[in-house]
Amino acid sequence: MARMEGSARLRKISALLDDSRSTQEIVYAVRDEYGLAHTVFHLGQTAVGRLDRPFVRTTYPESWVSRYLLMSYVDIDPVAVEGFQRQLPFDWRDLKVSDKAAALMREAAEHAIGLSGFSVPVIDRLARRSLFSVTSMMDGDAWSAFLAGNADELVEIASRLHHCGLREAVGDEASLPPLRPREIECLMWTARGKDYQDIAQILGLSGHTVRSYLKSARYKLNCSSLPQAVARAFQVKLIADE
Amino acid sequence: MFILVQADDYTAYHALLGQMYRLRKKVFHDDLGWDVGIRGDAEIDSYDDLKPAYLLWTNDSADVLIGSLRLMPTMGPTLLNDVFRATYPDGMDLCHPRIWEGTRMCVDMDRLPEIHPGMSGQTAMCLMLLALGECALANGIETLVSNYEPHMRRIYQKSGAELDEIGRSDTFGKRPVCCGLFRVDEEVLGRMRKALALQGVALTPFRDPAPHGRRRWMARNSGGVMAHAA
Numbered sequence: 042m043a044r045m046e047g048s049a050r051l052r053k054i055s056a057l058l059d060d061s062r063s064t065q066e067i068v069y070a071v072r073d074e075y076g077l078a079h080t081v082f083h084l085g086q087t088a089v090g091r092l093d094r095p096f097v098r099t100t101y102p103e104s105w106v107s108r109y110l111l112m113s114y115v116d117i118d119p120v121a122v123e124g125f126q127r128q129l130p131f132d133w134r135d136l137k138v139s140d141k142a143a144a145l146m147r148e149a150a151e152h153a154i155g156l157s158g159f160s161v162p163v164i165d166r167l168a169r170r171s172l173f174s175v176t177s178m179m180d181g182d183a184w185s186a187f188l189a190g191n192a193d194e195l196v197e198i199a200s201r202l203h204h205c206g207l208r209e210a211v212g213d214e215a216s217l218p219p220l221r222p223r224e225i226e227c228l229m230w231t232a233r234g235k236d237y238q239d240i241a242q243i244l245g246l247s248g249h250t251v252r253s254y255l256k257s258a259r260y261k262l263n264c265s266s267l268p269q270a271v272a273r274a275f276q277v278k279l280i281a282d283e
Numbered sequence: 284m285f286i287l288v289q290a291d292d293y294t295a296y297h298a299l300l301g302q303m304y305r306l307r308k309k310v311f312h313d314d315l316g317w318d319v320g321i322r323g324d325a326e327i328d329s330y331d332d333l334k335p336a337y338l339l340w341t342n343d344s345a346d347v348l349i350g351s352l353r354l355m356p357t358m359g360p361t362l363l364n365d366v367f368r369a370t371y372p373d374g375m376d377l378c379h380p381r382i383w384e385g386t387r388m389c390v391d392m393d394r395l396p397e398i399h400p401g402m403s404g405q406t407a408m409c410l411m412l413l414a415l416g417e418c419a420l421a422n423g424i425e426t427l428v429s430n431y432e433p434h435m436r437r438i439y440q441k442s443g444a445e446l447d448e449i450g451r452s453d454t455f456g457k458r459p460v461c462c463g464l465f466r467v468d469e470e471v472l473g474r475m476r477k478a479l480a481l482q483g484v485a486l487t488p489f490r491d492p493a494p495h496g497r498r499r500w501m502a503r504n505s506g507g508v509m510a511h512a513a
Contacts, residue, residue, distance in 0.1 A: 122291075123291040126289065126290035126291040126334060127289045127290060127291055127334075127336075128289060128290075128334065128335065128336055128354075128355070128356055128359075129289065129336060129422045130422070130423065135497070137291070163358065163380070164333070164356060164358055164359035165358055165359060166358070166359065166360055166378075168333055168359060168360055192423060193381075193423055196380050196381070196423060197380065199380075200358060200380040217378070218376055218378055219376075221368075221373070221374065221375055221376045222373045223373075223375060223449075246447050246449075247445065247447050247464075247466070249426070249445065249447075249464070249466040250447040250449065250464045253377060253379070253382055253425075253426045253464055254377070256379045256381070256382065257357075257376075257377040257378050257379045257382065260358075260378055260379045260380070261378055
């Protein structure tokens with residue numbers, strides 16, 4: 042269970058995501074909690090195409106943001122270009138860098154954007170996409186070690202930021218799919234004090250499958266922890282006291 | 284060799300993807316009789332328009348396709364969630380950044396003997412499942428939702444996979460299709476590697492030559508590839 046709860050800093054960010062309506066506040070908090078150089082949240086596409094005005098929240102210095110917009114760098118920035126093509130999280134070392142992009146990267150370095158980066162593409166059920174990127178002054182093995190320890194949490198944060206950003210950008214409150222009977226059942230047993238192994242035995246499933254149902258339930262309820270998901274399920278009357 | 288291709292690489296792998304769509308038509312439309320969308324001699328559906336990742340199994344020079352599958356995040360629209368939600372009101376609809384869906388897994392049984400002599404069709408499917416698992420583990424995926432024919436369940440389990448059947452549908456075609464949840468971690472993959480090693484099959488991870496080398500897996504079976512390497 043400890044694993045699902047994540048680190049103290051993830052819990053702190055999650056609590057912020059529960060309460061805050063400001064995507065800007067979250068991107069700053071993630072940068073500070075994880076000791077990163079910068080963070081960027083970019084809501085890039087809707088189901089039909091790009092948003093009329095791209096929704097970007099970032100800790101990048103104003104000078105770099107202006108330059109980036111002025112030069113339409115979003116069309117050649119390999120992070121944005123490949124990020125909205127890809128589905129899996131990626132280390133910027135995996136990017137194909139064209140000559141034009143290399144010039145952009147050198148210019149970014151002058152603005153102290155960072156030496157390394159990692160991006161997480163997110164898609165939702167309406168096929169809207171966002172991209173959450175972080176940069177660091179670490180590189181080489183230190184950066185690899187950082188990612189080995191933190192990539193999973195950044196993926197979790199990115200998926201919740203997607204909904205936070207959508208809420209702020211287009212006022213969307215209903216982009217998460219409804220819970221299914223099995224997920225509700227697993228939450229109900231959790232509410233009655235059963236752990237996933239007990240539930241697995243009761244339902245005749247493997248412990249891994251029960252954990253998958255609970256993870257999915259937690260994600261659909263937009264909650265950072267299982268106890269919180271149970272509380273939310275009571276609140277919205279998905280489950281009730283016996 | 285197993286190659287993971289995402290949309291930023293579609294152009295570079297255009298020819299192999301073309302082989303994939305044609306193989307899918309042969310397997311799912313012609314052989315299994317599934318009600319799938321056909322565009323010319325290719326099987327392509329609306330999920331392919333969402334820029335999924337494909338895991339391609341090719342010969343060593345990466346110009347002949349042996350098998351393929353499609354990998355999509357369950358946070359977005361996915362085939363199995365949609366099918367099972369439509370078929371069974373009580374069915375599953377998983378949604379989480381670390382739970383992904385693998386579909387359209389197929390092997391070209393006509394090509395297999397030339398590239399991997401002596402490898403059975405069932406072993407080939409188990410090898411694809413292992414490659415999918417390796418690829419998932421390398422990308423932080425903990426659970427795979429995937430479909431398979433009923434008789435494959437025991438074969439996958441014998442090859443070390445851990446799966447729970449969480450759905451079954453008769454709407455695909457002539458035969459029922461099962462939907463299972465596969466656990467992805469070092470322990471399960473360790474078992475699968477060992478089980479396949481007993482059949483003389485191994486996967487070795489490597490990176491493409493720099494710069495920006497992609498992660499790949501080389502498939503070896505002691506029947507054919509030893510002779511090939513000699």
